[in-house]
Amino acid sequence: MWASVVVTATKLVVVAGSILTGVAIMEWVERRGAAFIQDRLGPNRVGPLGLFQPIVDAIKLLFKEDVTPTNVNKGLYYLAPMISVFVAMVTFIVIPFGAGNDVTIFGAPLGGLIVAPDLGVGILYLLALSALGVYGIVLAGWSSNNKYSLLGGLRSSAQLISYELSMTLAVLGVLLATGSLRLDDVVSHQAAHVWNFIPQFVGFIVFTTAVFAETNRLPFDLAEAETELVAGYHVEYSSMKFAAFLMSEYMNMITASALIVTLFFGGWSFPGMGRFSGWPLLIASVVAFVAKLAFFLWLFVWVRWSLPRFRYDQLMRLGWKGLLPLATLNLVWVGVAMAMRWL
Amino acid sequence: MTVTPMHFVIFAAVLFAIGAAGVLLRRSGISILLGIELMLNAANLALVAFGRMHGTLDAQVFVFFVMAVAAAEVAVGLALLVAIFRKLHSIDVDRLNVLRW
Amino acid sequence: MAAAVFLVVVVVGIVSAVVAMSHRSPVVNVLSLVVTLFCVAASYALLGAEFLAAAQILIYAGAILVLFLFVVMLLNAPEEQRPKEPRPFQRAVGLLLALLAGVGGVAVLIGIEVVAPAARVSGDARAIGRLLVGPYIFAFEFISVVLLAALVGALVLVKRKH
Numbered sequence: 001m002w003a004s005v006v007v008t009a010t011k012l013v014v015v016a017g018s019i020l021t022g023v024a025i026m027e028w029v030e031r032r033g034a035a036f037i038q039d040r041l042g043p044n045r046v047g048p049l050g051l052f053q054p055i056v057d058a059i060k061l062l063f064k065e066d067v068t069p070t071n072v073n074k075g076l077y078y079l080a081p082m083i084s085v086f087v088a089m090v091t092f093i094v095i096p097f098g099a100g101n102d103v104t105i106f107g108a109p110l111g112g113l114i115v116a117p118d119l120g121v122g123i124l125y126l127l128a129l130s131a132l133g134v135y136g137i138v139l140a141g142w143s144s145n146n147k148y149s150l151l152g153g154l155r156s157s158a159q160l161i162s163y164e165l166s167m168t169l170a171v172l173g174v175l176l177a178t179g180s181l182r183l184d185d186v187v188s189h190q191a192a193h194v195w196n197f198i199p200q201f202v203g204f205i206v207f208t209t210a211v212f213a214e215t216n217r218l219p220f221d222l223a224e225a226e227t228e229l230v231a232g233y234h235v236e237y238s239s240m241k242f243a244a245f246l247m248s249e250y251m252n253m254i255t256a257s258a259l260i261v262t263l264f265f266g267g268w269s270f271p272g273m274g275r276f277s278g279w280p281l282l283i284a285s286v287v288a289f290v291a292k293l294a295f296f297l298w299l300f301v302w303v304r305w306s307l308p309r310f311r312y313d314q315l316m317r318l319g320w321k322g323l324l325p326l327a328t329l330n331l332v333w334v335g336v337a338m339a340m341r342w343l
Numbered sequence: 344m345t346v347t348p349m350h351f352v353i354f355a356a357v358l359f360a361i362g363a364a365g366v367l368l369r370r371s372g373i374s375i376l377l378g379i380e381l382m383l384n385a386a387n388l389a390l391v392a393f394g395r396m397h398g399t400l401d402a403q404v405f406v407f408f409v410m411a412v413a414a415a416e417v418a419v420g421l422a423l424l425v426a427i428f429r430k431l432h433s434i435d436v437d438r439l440n441v442l443r444w
Numbered sequence: 445m446a447a448a449v450f451l452v453v454v455v456v457g458i459v460s461a462v463v464a465m466s467h468r469s470p471v472v473n474v475l476s477l478v479v480t481l482f483c484v485a486a487s488y489a490l491l492g493a494e495f496l497a498a499a500q501i502l503i504y505a506g507a508i509l510v511l512f513l514f515v516v517m518l519l520n521a522p523e524e525q526r527p528k529e530p531r532p533f534q535r536a537v538g539l540l541l542a543l544l545a546g547v548g549g550v551a552v553l554i555g556i557e558v559v560a561p562a563a564r565v566s567g568d569a570r571a572i573g574r575l576l577v578g579p580y581i582f583a584f585e586f587i588s589v590v591l592l593a594a595l596v597g598a599l600v601l602v603k604r605k606h
Contacts, residue, residue: 138517380504384481
């Protein structure tokens with residue numbers, strides 16, 4: 001009993017700590033990556049290669065004046081960034097990030113490296129909670145009592161709802177092939193057969209595009225289009241409340257990349273896995289997971305600094321007329337392939 | 344105290360009464376729709392609890408259908424509200440006292 | 445443990461339901477109802493209906509109430525004003541009827557002879573899915589027609605005539 005509580009608490013602390021560290025590293029990667037792509041140097045003064053830049057940024061944001069505009073709806077104005085950060089933080093607990101099945105700690109089996117292994121509804125929990133992220137954005141936009149933030153919030157909520165459909169349909173293809181809602185089953189199924197991005201390449205493309213929209217990243221960052229909306233739904237926020245939105249964006253990016261890896265790229269599994277067992281397997285699988293995760297996080301940065309922003313009608317057309325039919329097609333293909341026993 | 348499904352049914356009855364009070368007393372169209380949602384949810388909860396008592400899953404399937412119908416109802420209801428608002432510039436149902444326009 | 449969770453769920457659920465039905469600001473109404481629906485989802489989980497709990501959050505909190513919030517903001521719905529002609533008689537009757545529904549319901553329920561709880565049935569997605577495409581296949585297919593009809597109906601209702 002106590003051993004399992006300790007194990008779960010340790011997993012929770014490790015995951016939360018890694019995500020927060022990941023946010024800091026991603027901020028550095030984003031700034032240096034942008035500089036690299038635009039052929040300039042980027043922040044390189046603080047620490048080796050400018051690695052301490054995120055710490056300095058965090059200190060700067062902490063000590064900035066925290067302005068609360070006069071006519072905002074106080075309660076909701078404070079609630080919105082909390083919802084954003086909370087939703088971004090709790091979604092990671094159903095994602096398996098390593099193989100620990102044959103490892104025991106204090107005599108208790110570790111079980112898969114996943115914070116909530118007993119949650120039978122797995123991915124459904126993740127989809128349900130990430131659907132709540134839209135409240136943070138809508139409320140921030142509305143409670144700020146500013147037309148720019150209201151427009152940003154409304155745009156972004158319409159965008160999230162539209163792309164959620166294609167995203168869920170793409171996930172459905174994977175679940176159909178696996179026959180389970182649990183993400184550790186998804187991973188072990190891929191380890192036993194073939195990584196999902198090969199038979200379901202269309203689904204992978206649809207899902208990746210949709211999560212770019214879901215995380216409000218370029219080319220779909222309509223909510224914070226600087227050139228037309230000043231900054232979108234968080235225009236009235238300053239200091240740590242602004243940082244909360246920034247952090248939730250990066251945390252969502254990490255969860256989204258982890259989902260791409262888990263659903264389509266075999267999660268923590270890697271070729272030649274059969275030769276390892278016990279602790280070496282655990283370490284190797286975590287390294288494999290983090291390596292794949294890092295690639296997709298870099299993809300987020302890469303795309304951001306390579307593609308221009310979509311116009312709003314283009315975004316809606318892509319979502320409803322492009323991705324939704326493609327996702328349906330993928331689902332039909334998986335169904336047919338399953339019926340013909342090709343998969 | 345051991346929690347039995349009956350406790351959930353009583354909880355559902357209280358929620359239903361609160362929802363009914365909202366539908367009967369409020370004059371804003373949005374609040375009335377919200378009250379209907381609350382009543383539907385209370386009915387759903389009662390269904391699940393009864394299903395738990397009898398050990399069947401059919402109640403959960405019913406709840407699934409009720410959710411789908413509720414989604415349809417909300418889409419039409421809110422569309423009606425938007426149409427009414429465009430006509431009357433208000434969603435107060437007391438002002439909705441003409442038979443045609 | 446289960447009793448403590450149940451008590452918290454009930455208290456939070458009832459308080460937020462009352463706020464959802466009585467507060468003047470429509471945004472507060474909607475948000476408070478989100479909390480109530482969370483409590484209903486928690487009740488589902490306590491009753492062993494895991495799948496429904498997740499579906500409840502996904503459908504109600506994630507979609508239906510977002511739609512409500514969207515409409516509230518679109519219409520910029522003002523706080524409810526005090527009525528020009530307060531109708532005390534109607535209000536009293538309405539409150540009385542609602543109370544009757546509540547008290548009557550609870551009274552009837554307490555009087556009911558409780559069936560011995562059956563064996564715990566797992567409400568996982570697999571079992572529900574088998575029921576949906578098995579005995580309930582006709583209703584399952586028909587619900588898609590209902591949703592399509594609602595979709596078209598909603599579009600027709602809000603379409604501006606040019």
